[in-house]
Amino acid sequence: MDWDKIKLFYEVAEAGSFTRAGEKLDLNQSSISRSISALERDLSVPLFQRHARGLILTEHGDALLRAALDMRRVLEVTRQRFVETSEKPVGDLTVSATVGIGGIWLTNRIAEFLDLYPEVNIQLILTNDDLDLAMREADLAIRLRRPVQADLIQRRLFTVHYHAYASHTYLERFGEPQCVEDLDHHRLVCLGGTQPAFIQGVHQLATLGRDPKAPRPRRLEVNDSLALRHAIEAGAGIGMAPDYAMSDNPKVRRVLEQVEMPALDSYLVYPEAMRSVARVQAFRDFLISKAQRWAY
Template sequence: MNWDDVRVFLAVARAGQILGAARRLELNHATVSRRVAALEESLKTKLFRRLTTGSELTEAGERFFVIAERMEADMIAARAEIAGEGDEIAGTVRIGAPDGFGVAFLAPRLGELTTLHRDLSIQLVPVPRSFSLSRREADIAITVERPTEGRLVAAKLVDYSLGLFASRTYAEENGLPSSPGELTRHRLVGYVGDLTVSPSLDYAAEFDPAWDARFQVSSAIGQTEAVRAGAGIGILHTFIARMHDDLVPVAAAPPIRRAYWLVYHETVRPLRRIQIVSAFISAEVEKARALFV
């Protein structure tokens, strides 16, 4: 069995299509198809069902995917131990994160890593969506829930709080509510409910069961900017709100608490660049722990 064929198989399985895998591997479509066919021939079984929308794993393909990931993990570990990454930390690490944490906290800090390690490239993807680590959409993901499925390594970073905030201008012009019942008399800024990536982020009812935001923004940073501009009262990340002197807390309801988790796939655990970046993020969060709660 040719390892390169297995590597191509994993890319197709994760991309869900041959063309997507070819782009990731920087190979042409025909080469990827030929490698998959060679692997299927060597195993004497079909690993994919070809569909109009892409390629879907067969039952045999699902079983082989587990084996192939173990092979990949062993290969990564062998390269890290034998060839090593030397004293230099090199390569690319893509980090997927919620936009609030990614933009407000990580973006100002991660540049230090590329200063410390000249051959290391960091790709930060701070968007309000979930990332599939098994499909290699990211090397490291910051999540708001601990994953319960998959071969993933997860470590809790920090608890954080969300509370009600308004701009000073809004407070001066409209006053501020002192109870949840008074919120209905105010303009509210919220999130787009059907675009939340996790049930734990659908938290408006914890502040007021009748919460009805007439202005909805699908990102945490967007909600913050809307509240700062005087659009109304919003539920904001406390650590982000504290960065803006023009925001004031609203005492109508107490803050709620959530948590951030740092997660990566088990197969990349041996890579020094993953360990270095993970340790850096954890250390930066620890230094700023008081900011979050």
């Protein structure tokens, strides 16, 4: 296949019409149409269904577009490795992090990184889903479970310890639980919704010390860890939260300190292909240095 025709096909598929592709590439519509027709003859398959409103990819066209995307990603990674192996960190960096770690722990520290590396631009994606790093949905990620993909470099950052917290105003109104059984008489706020089961599992005061089939009532359930934190601060009830979010928070106090609570290890992961990219190296080293306080 002619690489120039593949590049042209990619632009047409992205634009959805010969006209828009021509405007972007500064080529006339007829020239683009002839090139695409020639590519279809070379492959002996139709790539587009042509309509008055634009172009629709055929099944063969969709397969070729995926292949073209893969080729562009490989070329982009190769270009970055050539340009940025050990040079000054520059460019865009897409970071994926869990909602809690990214929205609280990382954002409280990110300003220092931006000061240290003024030519690096961060796009932070907060999600508890595992984005596909091999497909460049993100350059690196902070996750709360060990990755299973063999082609990812991983580095344990720190252990996230969870404990029960309540606001001072709540404790003044309802008192402090002295044992797990006392939770039966308190308002519980919990993480729920579509969060991954392994994350929901560490937040369930409703089943602590009880048969999971007979949980305590959840007076408030939210699907976002940041909203859960705010609800605890505001006195909605007792809830589980990570120590990095609450240990220095003057609005709350840790309760049930004698009770053993769950913990999860956090990991920094990134593709092998990004190992030598300077901005990835800089961000990795920055995170490791900031994680040392919590590395217990």
